[in-house]
Amino acid sequence: MTQASLVRLCVAALVYALTLLDAAAAEHKRVMILHSFGREFRPWNEYARAIRGELDRQSPWVLDVQEHALMAARTPDSNPEPAFVEYLHALYAGKPPELIICIGAPAAIFIQRYRQKLFPSAPMLFTAVEQRRIQFANLTENDTVVAVRHDFRYLFESFLAIAPETRVIAMVNGNSPNELVWQDEMRRELQPLEQRVDVRWYDKRSFEDMLKEIAVLPPHSAIFWFQMIIDGAGVAHEGDRALTRLYAVANAPIFTTDQAFFGREIIGGPMHSPTEGGRRTAAVAMRILGGEKPADIKTPPSDFQPPKYDARELKRWNVSESRLPAGSEVDFREPSIWQTYRWQIALILAVLVAQALLITLLVHERGRRLIAEVQSRQRMSELAHVNRFTTANELTASIAHEINQPLGAIRTNAETMALMIKSSSPDMSEIREIVADIRRDEERASEVILRLRSLLKKTPFELREVDLNGVVGETLEFLAALTVGRQVSVDRALEPGSLIVKGDRIQLQQVILNLVVNAIDAMSGMAAANRRIAVRTDRNGNFAEVSIADSGSGIPQDKLSQVFQPFFTTKEHGMGMGLSIARTIVEAHAGQLLAENDAQGGARFRIRLPLA
Numbered sequence: 001m002t003q004a005s006l007v008r009l010c011v012a013a014l015v016y017a018l019t020l021l022d023a024a025a026a027e028h029k030r031v032m033i034l035h036s037f038g039r040e041f042r043p044w045n046e047y048a049r050a051i052r053g054e055l056d057r058q059s060p061w062v063l064d065v066q067e068h069a070l071m072a073a074r075t076p077d078s079n080p081e082p083a084f085v086e087y088l089h090a091l092y093a094g095k096p097p098e099l100i101i102c103i104g105a106p107a108a109i110f111i112q113r114y115r116q117k118l119f120p121s122a123p124m125l126f127t128a129v130e131q132r133r134i135q136f137a138n139l140t141e142n143d144t145v146v147a148v149r150h151d152f153r154y155l156f157e158s159f160l161a162i163a164p165e166t167r168v169i170a171m172v173n174g175n176s177p178n179e180l181v182w183q184d185e186m187r188r189e190l191q192p193l194e195q196r197v198d199v200r201w202y203d204k205r206s207f208e209d210m211l212k213e214i215a216v217l218p219p220h221s222a223i224f225w226f227q228m229i230i231d232g233a234g235v236a237h238e239g240d241r242a243l244t245r246l247y248a249v250a251n252a253p254i255f256t257t258d259q260a261f262f263g264r265e266i267i268g269g270p271m272h273s274p275t276e277g278g279r280r281t282a283a284v285a286m287r288i289l290g291g292e293k294p295a296d297i298k299t300p301p302s303d304f305q306p307p308k309y310d311a312r313e314l315k316r317w318n319v320s321e322s323r324l325p326a327g328s329e330v331d332f333r334e335p336s337i338w339q340t341y342r343w344q345i346a347l348i349l350a351v352l353v354a355q356a357l358l359i360t361l362l363v364h365e366r367g368r369r370l371i372a373e374v375q376s377r378q379r380m381s382e383l384a385h386v387n388r389f390t391t392a393n394e395l396t397a398s399i400a401h402e403i404n405q406p407l408g409a410i411r412t413n414a415e416t417m418a419l420m421i422k423s424s425s426p427d428m429s430e431i432r433e434i435v436a437d438i439r440r441d442e443e444r445a446s447e448v449i450l451r452l453r454s455l456l457k458k459t460p461f462e463l464r465e466v467d468l469n470g471v472v473g474e475t476l477e478f479l480a481a482l483t484v485g486r487q488v489s490v491d492r493a494l495e496p497g498s499l500i501v502k503g504d505r506i507q508l509q510q511v512i513l514n515l516v517v518n519a520i521d522a523m524s525g526m527a528a529a530n531r532r533i534a535v536r537t538d539r540n541g542n543f544a545e546v547s548i549a550d551s552g553s554g555i556p557q558d559k560l561s562q563v564f565q566p567f568f569t570t571k572e573h574g575m576g577m578g579l580s581i582a583r584t585i586v587e588a589h590a591g592q593l594l595a596e597n598d599a600q601g602g603a604r605f606r607i608r609l610p611l612a
C-alpha cells in the first residue's frame with residue numbers, strides 16, 4: 001500500500017468514528033414525568049426537581065423531559081380523567097415516551113389504570129411513593145418502583161425522645177382520598193402511643209378552623225405536619241402556603257416526614273430526602289433507558305435518613321442539642337458573633353493592639369522624658385551652683401567688708417575693754433555694754449557667713465511653699481553690703497501680707513540676686529546719685545510678681561530676647577550664664593521671666609510665679 005492510500009484510509013476511519021460518536025451524542029430519549037397533584041405540591045415538587053437534576057447529571061443521552069400533572073387526583077371526582085387520557089393519547093400517539101416517571105401514588109394508580117390504552121409497552125418507574133400505595137399485583141414486566149417507607153411510630157418516638165414532656169400532638173393532614181388513606185395508616189401505627197400522648201385529629205375541619213384550634217394548643221404540645229392537599233371544607237392548598245400559615249400561628253414545634261418541608265418551619269428529625277430519592281430514581285431511569293427490563297430492577301424501599309434538625313427551632317423550643325440522637329445533623333446554626341463580624345472584630349482588635357502599643361510607647365517615652373527632666377533639673381542645679389560661686393566671687397569685696405566691719409568693731413571693743421580692766425575701778429556697767437556689743441558684732445559676722453554658706457550650699461532642686469516677699473527681703477539683706485559699696489540706692493515696695501508660691505528658696509534667691517547684681521552692673525558708669533533700683537512685689541490674679549527695675553541705660557531693643565541666651569554677655573569679664581540660668585529656674589517653677597525697657601529708661605525684669 002502506498003503512503004498516500006494509507007493516509008486516505010486513516011482519514012476515512014477517523015471520519016467514520018466521529019460520525020458514530022456524533023450519532024450517540026445526538027440520540028434523544030423522551031421521558032414523561034407525571035405529577036399526582038399539580039406541579040407545585042410539596043414534597044413532590046422537590047422530588048421532581050431533584051429527579052430532573054439527577055437525570056441531567058447522570059444521562060449520557062440528550063433527554064426530552066415533559067411534565068404533566070394529574071389534577072384529578074385532588075378531588076374524588078374522577079370525571080376529568082378520560083379527557084386527560086385523551087389528551088395524553090393525542091400527545092404521544094405516534095411516539096410513546098421511552099420512560100414514564102410517576103411521582104406519587106395517584107399518578108402511579110392512574111397509569112396502571114390506563115396504560116393499555118395509552119402506552120402498553122412504555123416502561124414505567126413509580127417513585128416518590130410510599131410502598132403501601134403501590135398495587136404490586138398490578139405491576140407488569142414494564143414496571144418498577146423506587147419507594148419509600150414511612151415508619152410513623154419510629155418518627156413519633158424520635159420526636160418524643162427530644163421533647164419527652166410532650167402531652168398533645170396535633171395531626172395536620174387533609175381530607176382528600178389519598179390523605180384519608182394515610183390517616184387510617186397513622187391511626188393504626190400510632191395507637192400504642194396514645195397512652196402517652198393525646199393525638200388530636202382535625203381532618204373534618206376547614207384549614208381555617210384547624211389553624212384557630214392549633215393556635216391555642218396547651219403547653220407541652222407538638223404539631224405533626226403530614227400534608228394539606230384538600231381540607232375538610234374541600235379547599236385545595238397548593239404550594240407552601242398551608243405550612244407557612246400553620247407556622248405563623250403555631251405555639252408548638254412542628255415535625256414531619258420529609259426534608260422537602262425542612263428549612264424554616266420544621267424542627268427536624270428522621271425524614272426522607274428528595275435529594276436521595278432523586279439520585280435513586282435517576283439511577284434506575286438510566287438502567288431502563290439503557291435497555292434493562294424494568295421488572296428485573298428491584299429497589300428496596302428506603303427508610304428515613306439520619307435525623308436532621310434546625311438549630312433555630314431547637315433554640316426556640318428550648319430543645320437542648322445534647323438530647324439529639326448521636327449522628328444528628330444540625331443546620332441553620334446562627335453564625336457566631338465572630339463569624340458575622342469577623343472583619344470588624346479583627347479591625348477593632350488590630351486598632352486595640354496598635355493603641356496598646358502606642359500607649360506603651362508613650363508611657364515609655366514619658367518615663368524617658370521624666371528621667372531627662374530630672375537629669376536636666378539636676379544639671380540646672382549644678383550649673384546654678386557654679387553660677388552662685390561666680391556671683392559670690394563678685395560679692396567677695398562687699399562680703400569681706402561686711403565681715404570686716406563687725407570684726408573691726410570687736411577688736412576696738414576688746415582693746416577698750418582691756419584698757420578698762422587695767423584700771424583700778426573698772427566701770428562694770430560699761431564693760432557689760434561692751435560685751436553685749438561684741439556679742440552683737442559677732443552675731444552679725446556669723447550671720448553673713450551663714451548666709452554665704454547657705455547660698456553656696458549644693459542642694460537638690462526642691463519645691464516647698466515659700467513666701468516670695470520673704471525671699472526678696474532675705475536676698476536684699478544679703479546684697480546690702482554690695483549695694484552700699486557700689487553706692488546704689490534700693491527702693492523696695494513689697495505687697496502687704498505674704499505671697500506664697502511653690503518654690504526652691506535658694507534658687508529663687510539666686511534669680512533675684514542675679515537680677516539685682518546685673519542692675520548694679522548696668523549702672524556702674526553713672527553718677528552715684530542716679531543709681532537707683534526699684535524692687536516691687538505684687539499679686540496679679542493667680543500670679544505673684546517680682547519686678548526689678550534699674551535706672552541704667554536699658555537693653556538695646558534688638559538684644560531683648562538675646563540676653564537670655566547662654567553665653568550672651570556685654571561685660572568684659574562676664575560669663576553670659578546668669579539670665580539663662582535664671583530663666584531656666586523660673587520656668588522650672590512653672591513661671592516666666594521677662595525683660596523689658598522702662599519708659600523712663602533702664603531695664604525692668606519681671607518674675608511671674610503661680611501662687612500656691
Ligand code: ADP
Nearest residue numbers: 518522554563569570574575576577578579603
Ligand atoms: P553676664 O552678667 O555674665 O553678662 P547675664 O546672663 O546675667 O550674664 O547677662 C547677660 C547680658 O544681659 C549682660 O551682659 C548685659 O548685656 C545684659 N543685661 C543684663 N541685665 C541688664 C540690665 N539690668 N541692664 C542692661 N543690660 C542688662
